[in-house]
Amino acid sequence: MEMDGSKRVFQRLGPSSQGDNSNNKQQKVCFHWRAGRCNRFPCPFLHRELPGPPQQQQHAAGNGMSSSKRPHGFSDDNRGSGMRRNPNFNNTWGRTAAGGGAVVRKTEKVCNYWVKGNCTYGNTCRYLHSWTTGDCFTLLTTLEGHQKVVTGIALPSGSDKLYSGSTDKSVRVWDCQSGQCAGVVNFDGEVGSMLSEGPWIFVGLTNLVKAWNTQTGTDLSLNGPVGQVYALVVGNDMLLAGTEDGILAWKYNGSTNNFDPIKALTGHTHHVVSLVVGANRLYSGSMDNSIRVWNLETLECLQILTDHTSVVMSVLCWDQFLLSCSLDKTIKVWAANDSGNLEVTYTHQEDCGVLTLCGMHDSEAKPVLLCSRNDNTIRVYDLPSFSERGKIFSKEGVRRIEIGPAGLFFTGDESGQVRVWKWSTESSSTS
Numbered sequence: 001m002e003m004d005g006s007k008r009v010f011q012r013l014g015p016s017s018q019g020d021n022s023n024n025k026q027q028k029v030c031f032h033w034r035a036g037r038c039n040r041f042p043c044p045f046l047h048r049e050l051p052g053p054p055q056q057q058q059h060a061a062g063n064g065m066s067s068s069k070r071p072h073g074f075s076d077d078n079r080g081s082g083m084r085r086n087p088n089f090n091n092t093w094g095r096t097a098a099g100g101g102a103v104v105r106k107t108e109k110v111c112n113y114w115v116k117g118n119c120t121y122g123n124t125c126r127y128l129h130s131w132t133t134g135d136c137f138t139l140l141t142t143l144e145g146h147q148k149v150v151t152g153i154a155l156p157s158g159s160d161k162l163y164s165g166s167t168d169k170s171v172r173v174w175d176c177q178s179g180q181c182a183g184v185v186n187f188d189g190e191v192g193s194m195l196s197e198g199p200w201i202f203v204g205l206t207n208l209v210k211a212w213n214t215q216t217g218t219d220l221s222l223n224g225p226v227g228q229v230y231a232l233v234v235g236n237d238m239l240l241a242g243t244e245d246g247i248l249a250w251k252y253n254g255s256t257n258n259f260d261p262i263k264a265l266t267g268h269t270h271h272v273v274s275l276v277v278g279a280n281r282l283y284s285g286s287m288d289n290s291i292r293v294w295n296l297e298t299l300e301c302l303q304i305l306t307d308h309t310s311v312v313m314s315v316l317c318w319d320q321f322l323l324s325c326s327l328d329k330t331i332k333v334w335a336a337n338d339s340g341n342l343e344v345t346y347t348h349q350e351d352c353g354v355l356t357l358c359g360m361h362d363s364e365a366k367p368v369l370l371c372s373r374n375d376n377t378i379r380v381y382d383l384p385s386f387s388e389r390g391k392i393f394s395k396e397g398v399r400r401i402e403i404g405p406a407g408l409f410f411t412g413d414e415s416g417q418v419r420v421w422k423w424s425t426e427s428s429s430t431s
Contacts, residue, residue: 134390
C-alpha cells in the first residue's frame with residue numbers, strides 16, 4: 001500500500017535514476033526518528049541512515065578523496081586528517097539499541113509524551129520518565145482541583161484533613177486517607193497565604209485574615225490589612241501578617257475568644273511577601289529588595305539587610321543562620337558578626353530566580369534545603385555543603401512547600417496542582 005505522505009516525498013525528490021536503488025537513494029530519513037521521538041507507525045520516512053552514493057564511494061576509494069558536495073546535514077563519513085569513522089557507529093545519539101547494555105544518557109527534561117501516556121521509547125527514551133532525579137523521594141499522589149496558583153498549604157494538628165488555598169479564590173479541603181476533595185470554601189478575593197498553628201488555620205485574603213479553629217469550629221475575621229496578605233507567621237504568642245502596606249500584629253485574647261490588633265510595623269516601601277521567626281526575631285522579606293530584622297518583644301526594627309538586588313521571595317531560619325532567596329538568582333546565608341548584626345557569610349548562585357525555600361530533614365535526620373526555582377524545578381541540597389541531592393520537576397513553578405508528618409511534604413504549583421511526596425529510606429548514602 002502506498003501512503004500519500006511517501007508519495008509526496010518521492011515527488012519532491014524527483015524520479016529515480018537507479019531503479020531498484022530508489023528505496024535507498026530517494027527516500028528521506030525521518031527527522032523525528034533522528035531526534036529520538038517519532039511515534040508514527042507506519043512512518044513514511046526512513047528509520048535508518050542512507051548509505052553514500054555508489055559512484056562517490058568508488059571515486060573516493062580510488063583517489064583517496066571525497067566529493068566536495070556535502071549532504072544537507074551531518075555525514076557519517078569523516079574522511080581526511082581529522083577523526084576517523086567508527087565502523088560500529090550507527091548514529092543513535094542518546095539512545096541504545098533494544099537489548100543493548102549501554103546506559104541511556106538522559107536529558108534532564110520530563111518527556112512530554114510520557115506525561116501524556118503515549119511515549120513509545122520506554123527505557124530507551126532520552127528524556128525523563130519521572131518527576132524526580134536522585135531517588136530521594138517518591139510521589140504518592142497528585143491532588144487536582146485548583147485552577148490557579150497554589151499559595152498556601154496547611155495541615156492542622158490533630159486533623160485528618162489537608163487544606164490548600166489558591167488565587168482561584170478558594171480553599172480546598174482534602175481527606176488524608178482517600179486523597180479526595182472533601183469540601184471547597186469560596187471567597188470574594190484571592191488567597192495569598194495560609195498558616196496552620198495548632199488547631200488554628202489562618203487564611204490571608206484581600207484586606208482580611210480568616211481564622212478557623214478546626215477543633216471548636218470558631219470562625220473569625222481579622223480586619224486591618226490593606227490589600228493582599230502575602231505571608232503569615234506566629235511568634236511570641238502573636239499572629240503577624242505581611243501585606244501590601246507593611247506588617248500587622250495581633251494577639252489572641254482568651255476572654256473574648258478573638259485576636260486583638262497590637263501594632264503595625266512600618267518601614268518597607270513595597271509589599272512584604274515573606275516572614276519567618278527565629279531567636280526572638282522576626283525577619284521580613286519584601287519586594288523592595290530588602291530584609292528587615294525586628295525585635296519580637298518591642299516590635300522595633302533592628303537592622304535592614306540590602307544585599308539582594310531583586311525581590312526577596314523567601315526567608316528561612318536554620319541553626320544560627322538566616323537563609324534568604326531572591327529573584328536575583330541567589331540564596332544568601334547570613335550569620336551574626338561580633339557586634340550582633342547579620343552579614344552575608346555565603347552566597348549560593350543559581351542560574352534562574354528562586355521562588356521559595358523549605359528546610360527539613362531527610363529519612364536519616366540530615367538537614368536538607370528544598371529550593372524552588374522559576375524554571376519549574378525544585379533543587380534539593382544537603383546543608384551546609386549545598387551539594388545537590390536531586391531535583392523535582394513540575395508543570396509550572398512551585399510557590400509553596402509545606403512539611404508534613406512522618407517524612408511527608410507537600411508542594412503547590414502555579415498550575416493549581418498539589419502533590420504529596422515522601423522521603424525515600426533508601427536514598428541516603430551510607431557513611
